[in-house]
Each structure stands twice: as structure tokens, then as C-alpha cells.
Amino acid sequence: MTILPVIPTSPDQPDAVTTRRRPSMPPRHLADLDLAARKAAVTTLGEPAFRAKQLSTHYFGRLVRDIDAMTDLPAASRERLTGDLLPTLLTPMRELACDDGATRKTLWRLHDGALVESVLMGYPDRVTACVSSQAGCGMACPFCATGQQGLTRNLSVAEIVDQVVYLAGVAASGAVTGSPPRLSRVVFMGMGEPLANYPRVIDAVRRLTEPAPEGLGLSQRHITVSTVGLLPAMRRLIAEELSVTLALSLHAPDDDLRDELVPVNQRWKVAEVLDAAFDYAAQTGRRVSIEYALIRDVNDQPWRADLLGRLLHGKLAHVNLIPLNPTPGSKWDASPKPVEREFVRRLRDAGVATTVRDTRGREIDGACGQLAAGELTEAAAGGAADAEVAQ
Ligand code: SAH
Numbered sequence: 342m343t344i345l346p347v348i349p350t351s352p353d354q355p356d357a358v359t360t361r362r363r364p365s366m367p368p369r370h371l372a373d374l375d376l377a378a379r380k381a382a383v384t385t386l387g388e389p390a391f392r393a394k395q396l397s398t399h400y401f402g403r404l405v406r407d408i409d410a411m412t413d414l415p416a417a418s419r420e421r422l423t424g425d426l427l428p429t430l431l432t433p434m435r436e437l438a439c440d441d442g443a444t445r446k447t448l449w450r451l452h453d454g455a456l457v458e459s460v461l462m463g464y465p466d467r468v469t470a471c472v473s474s475q476a477g478c479g480m481a482c483p484f485c486a487t488g489q490q491g492l493t494r495n496l497s498v499a500e501i502v503d504q505v506v507y508l509a510g511v512a513a514s515g516a517v518t519g520s521p522p523r524l525s526r527v528v529f530m531g532m533g534e535p536l537a538n539y540p541r542v543i544d545a546v547r548r549l550t551e552p553a554p555e556g557l558g559l560s561q562r563h564i565t566v567s568t569v570g571l572l573p574a575m576r577r578l579i580a581e582e583l584s585v586t587l588a589l590s591l592h593a594p595d596d597d598l599r600d601e602l603v604p605v606n607q608r609w610k611v612a613e614v615l616d617a618a619f620d621y622a623a624q625t626g627r628r629v630s631i632e633y634a635l636i637r638d639v640n641d642q643p644w645r646a647d648l649l650g651r652l653l654h655g656k657l658a659h660v661n662l663i664p665l666n667p668t669p670g671s672k673w674d675a676s677p678k679p680v681e682r683e684f685v686r687r688l689r690d691a692g693v694a695t696t697v698r699d700t701r702g703r704e705i706d707g708a709c710g711q712l713a714a715g716e717l718t719e720a721a722a723g724g725a726a727d728a729e730v731a732q
Contacts, residue, residue, distance in 0.1 A: 362453045362454050363453065364453055364455060364476070364493050364494040365452075365453045365494075366494070366495075366497055367428070367430050367451060367452045367453070367497050367499070367500060368424075368425075368428045368430075368452070369382075369425065369426070369428075369499075370426065370427065370428055370430055370497070370499035370503070371393075371396055371397065371400060371426040371427060371499070372400070372498060372499035372502040372503060372506070372548055373497060373498045373499045373544075375547075375548075375555065376393060376394070376397060376554070376555045379393035379396070379397060379426070380393040380394075382425065382426060383396070383422065383426070386421050386422060386425055386426075387421065388418055388421060388422065392414070392418065392422065394554050395411075395413070395414065396408075396411070396414075396422065396426060396427070397553070397554035397555065398553065398554040399411045400427075400506065400554075401506070401553045401554055401555070401556055401557050401558070402553035402554050404506055404509050404510035404513055405510075406427070406503065406506060406507060406510070407427075408422060408423045408427045428452075429452075430451065430452065430497075430499055430500050430503050431449040431450075431451065431500065431503050431504065431507065432449065432450045432451075433447055433448070433449060434448045434449065434450050434456070435447070435448040436448075440701060441518055441519075442463075442516070442517065442518040443462065443463040443464075443517060443518055443519060443520065443701075444460065444461070444462050444463070444701050445460070445461045445511065445516070445517070446458060446459070446460045446461075447459050447460075447461075447504075447507070447508075449504070451476065451496075451500060453494075455476035455477075455493045455494060456476065457473040457475075457476050457496065457500075457504075457531065457532050457533075458473060458531060458532065459471060459472050459473060459504040459507070459508060459531055460531065460701075461508045461511055461512065461517060461524075462701050463512070463517035463518065463519060463520030464520060465519060465520065466521070467520070467521065467525045467526055468512045468517055468520045468521060468522075468523065468524045468525060468526070469524075469525070469526040469527070469528060470504070470505050470508040470509070470524055470526070470527045470528070471527075471528050471530050471531050472501060472504045472505055472508075472527060472528070472529060472531045473496060473501075473504065473531035473532035473533050474495075474496055474501055474529050474531070474532070474533040474534070474535040474538050474541075474542050474545075475492060475493070475494065475495050475496055475532060475533025475534065475535075475537065475538050476492075476493035476494050476495075476496065476532065476533070477490045477491050477492045477493040477494075477532065477533070478490065478491075478492055478532060478533050478534055478537075479491065479492035479534065479537060480534045480537070480569050480603070480604065480605055481604050482569065482590075482592075482602060482603050482604065483601070483602065484592075484602065484634060484636060484665060484668065484671065484673055485668065486668040486669075487532045487533065489668065492533075492537075495533075495537075495538040495541060496533070496538065496541065497541060498541045498544045498545045498548065501541065501542065501545040502545050502548050502549060502557070504531075505524070505527055505549055505557065506557065508524060509523075509524035509557065512524045524559075525559065525560075525563055526559075526563040526564070526565070527549060527559060527563070527564045527565070528564075528565040528567065528588075529542065529564075529565065529566045529567055530565070530567045530588070534568065534569055534571070535566050535567065535568060536566070536568045536569075536571040536574035536575065536578070537571060537574070539574050539577065542566065543578075543581060543583075546561070546564055546566070546583065546585055549564060550564065561583055561584040561585050562584050562585070562586060562627065563586075564585045564586065565585065565586040565587075565588050565630065566578070566585050566586070566587055566588065567587075567588035567589075567590060567630075567632065568587070568588070568589060568590065569590050569603050569605050570589055570590070570591075570603065570605060570606070570609055570614035570617075570618075571605065571609070572608075572609040572613055572614060572617055575587075575614065575617040575618070575621065576617060578621065579617070579620055579621050579624055582624070583625075584625050584627065585625075586627055586628075586629075586630065587618060587621045587622075587625075587627075587629045587630070588629070588630040588631075588632050588661070589614060589615070589618045589629060589630070589631055589632065590603060590632040590634075591603075591611070591614075591615075591631050591632060591633055591649075592632070592633055592634055592636075592640060593611075593640050593645065594611060594645055594648040594649040594652055595611065595645070595648060596610050596611050598639070598640055598645075599611055602636075602639075602640065611652075615652060618631070618658065619656050619657065619658070622656070622657035622658060623657065626657075627657070628657050628658055628659050628694070629657065629658045629659075630658075630659060630660075630661050631649075631653065631658050631659065631660045631661065632661050632663060633649070633660055633661065633662050633663065634662075634663040634664075634665045635662050635663065635664055635665060635675060635676040635680075635681055635684060636665045636673045636674070636675070636676065637665070637673065637674045637675060637676045637677065637680070638676075639673060641676040641680050641681070641684055643683060643684070643687060645684075646683070646684045646687035646688055647687055647691070649688060649691075649693070650687060650688050650690070650691025650692075650693050651691065653688075653691070653693045654691050654692055654693060655692070658693070658694075659693065659694035659695065659696065660688055660693055660694070660695040660696070661695075661696055661697075661698055662681065662684065662685065662695065662696070662697045662698065663697075663698045664676070664681065664697070664698070664700055666700070681697065685697065
């Protein structure tokens with residue numbers, strides 16, 4: 342593990358270890374707005390409308406987040422624009438790298454002292470950003486570090502987008518050893534439940550996928566939104582007609598156990614959320630990813646593999662098994678490898694495509710459920726992020 346030096350972007354701010362204020366939404370940032378609204382905003386500030394495109398080209402096209410580096414803008418304009426369109430939203434507190442520099446985790450402090458994390462994962466053919474959509478999470482899944490923490494607040498559109506723009510800049514600098522310099526995928530598998538912050542996450546997806554200078558120009562298919570299964574929001578997502586990849590965190594094929602592992606199941610049952618996931622797949626023509634954290638003697642029995650196989654047989658779905666990453670103090674552990682192999686075998690025998698997710702970032706607590714920032718604050722922020730969704 343390497344601890345990378347952190348250059349504070351706001352040296353005037355007091356040490357964040359002790360500063361946690363009342364949760365509040367951050368100031369507006371250009372990434373909150375579409376290009377038309379950015380034009381309106383710059384003219385309100387007394388600047389010519391073309392500045393909107395200029396700022397946007399810097400931010401989305403060249404991944405420049407700091408207005409002082411936009412040297413083709415007159416100093417007076419920079420001063421006028423910075424507070425209203427480019428406030429600092431994310432202050433890096435700590436950056437860690439492992440897997441020979443191919444995995445990097447950033448812990449951020451937000452303007453109100455809340456902490457969130459993002460992870461950048463490099464592969465030979467692609468670079469993936471795992472981002473947070475909320476500070477904390479209200480879903481209370483007992484095996485997940487963020488679930489233990491409760492919800493602090495939703496992130497703004499720009500707080501989400503800025504994580505990606507930052508990580509795209511890191512990739513572009515060539516810092517991710519052995520990977521292409523272009524960030525190509527984003528997974529909403531960091532802290533939070535993306536569909537509980539629905540309008541902002543959808544807006545962020547639009548910003549990430551619109552071509553520069555409007556947005557970052559990523560492909561919708563290369564964006565994965567992961568959910569515990571908030572049924573009304575899943576139905577709403579179907580109606581958006583986006584082509585993002587949907588991941589459903591199932592973790593149990595039966596309601597008895599899922600009620601415990603994913604408490605929202607007490608409201609929306611396995612059959613209902615699977616139906617919505619299959620409808621999404623039918624509409625987009627893209628396989629949904631069924632996430633299943635294998636927990637020793639809890640959900641890893643052969644009969645559960647068979648039941649899952651029956652539920653998914655013939656559907657446009659594949660299973661992504663995640664070896665449980667035990668959270669501190671948890672009574673649960675990952676399944677032994679032979680049990681995992683048997684689970685995979687049974688699913689494949691049922692004709693269900695199945696992969697076992699790699700365990701990227703465990704060394705830096707950057708794997709699923711483990712984005713723990715507890716070391717930095719007594720209020721112990723924590724997080725869930727994730728390794729990679731095998732496509
Ligand atoms: N709230 C969203 C995204 C959060 S995390 C969701 O639940 O889908 C992304 C994935 O990591 C989810 O499938 C989540 O259940 C899983 N996860 C969380 N904690 C984990 C842990 N300790 N070990 C393995 N997977 C975990």
C-alpha cells in the first residue's frame with residue numbers, strides 16, 4: 342500500500358478531523374447545470390455567454406477543475422466566476438494506492454465536513470471509477486460498512502460528477518499503471534443508494550454521458566447503477582429510456598433471508614424486484630447484473646444456488662458473486678473457496694452466466710463495503726465501494 346501525498350485544495354480550511362457541521366447541500370457548481378443554464382448563469386454574473394462554453398471545455402473536455410489553471414480567462418472573470426460556478430466541492434483528505442498503482446482510493450471531505458470516497462481501478466483494457474452518490478446510506482444492510490453508518494445526506498449532481506472528473510484527470514495523467522489513460526467506465530457502487538438520490542443521480546448520468554463541452558462524453562452502457570431494489574425508482578428508471586447497466590444487489594433468492602440481509606426487502610420482495618430488473622433488461626436489451634455477496638453459512642448453501650438458478654434461468658441476467666469483505670466487528674465471513682466454486686457450478690449448470698468479482702482494493706479498504714474513513718474522524722464515516730462489475 343502506498344500513501345500518496347495530498348495537496349489540499351483549500352489550505353485555509355481548518356483541519357477536517359474535528360469539523361463536522363450540520364449536513365447541508367453544497368453551493369452550486371457548473372456541473373449541476375446543463376449548458377443553457379450555465380450560459381444563463383455566466384450572463385447573470387456579467388460575463389459574456391461564451392464563457393459558459395469556455396469553462397465547460399476546460400472542465401469536461403480537459404478535466405481542469407481549478408479555475409486558476411484556466412489561464413485564457415481574464416483574471417477578473419476568473420474571480421467573478423469561481424465562487425458561483427467553480428466552488429471547491431471535494432477536498433482530498435487522503436489518497437491510497439495498491440495493486441501496484443492500479444487501484445487508488447480517494448477520501449474526500451465535502452463542504453459540510455461529510456466524508457465520502459471514490460475508487461479508481463485500472464485494467465489492461467479499461468479504467469473504471471467507483472463513485473459515491475450519498476454520504477452514508479439509509480439502507481442498513483448489516484454486512485455493509487456504510488449501512489452501519491446511516492444516511493448523512495444526498496450528494497449534489499456536481500459532487501457526484503466532480504468525483505468522476507477528478508478520477509478521469511488522474512487516469513489522463515498516466516498515473517494508473519498498465520492501463521489506458523482514458524477513463525471509460527463509472528459504477529455507482531461507492532457509498533450510498535443511488536436510486537434513493539434519484540433525480541441527482543439521473544442528472545449526473547446525463548452530465549457524464551453528454552458529449553463535451555456539455556458533459557464528459559462517456560457511453561451510457563459503460564455506466565452501472567447499482568441498487569438494493571427500490572421498486573418505484575426502478576420503474577421510473579425503466580421509463581427514462583436510458584441504456585445504463587443496472588445492477589441489483591440481491592444477496593439472497595428467498596424473502597426470509599433477504600428481509601434480513603437487505604432490509605428494504607421487507608417492503609419490496611424478491612419476485613417484484615427481479616421482475617422490474619428483467620423488465621429493465623428487456624427494455625434496454627442489456628443483461629442486468631445480479632450482485633450476490635457470498636457469506637459463509639448464511640447465503641451460500643447449494644439449495645440457494647439452485648433456487649437462484651431457477652429464478653434467473655432463461656433471463657437476460659448474469660450473476661456477479663462477491664466474496665464477502667468482512668466489515669470490522671462483523672460476525673460474518675466470506676465463504677470458503679470450495680463452497681464458492683460449488684455455488685458457481687450450480688448456477689452455471691442452470692444456464693446462468695456467473696462471474697466471481699475480483700477483490701480489488703482490499704488492502705486499502707477500497708473493496709465492497711469497506712471504504713472506511715473511521716481512522717480520520719470520531720464520527721467514523723464509512724463507505725461501501727466496490728471493485729468491478731464483470732461485463
Ligand atoms: N446501495 C447500492 C450500491 C452500494 S455498494 C447497492 O446496494 O447496490 C455496491 C455493492 O457492494 C452492493 O452489491 C453491496 O451489497 C455490496 N457490498 C456492500 N458491502 C459489502 C461487503 N462487505 N462485502 C461484499 N459486498 C458488499
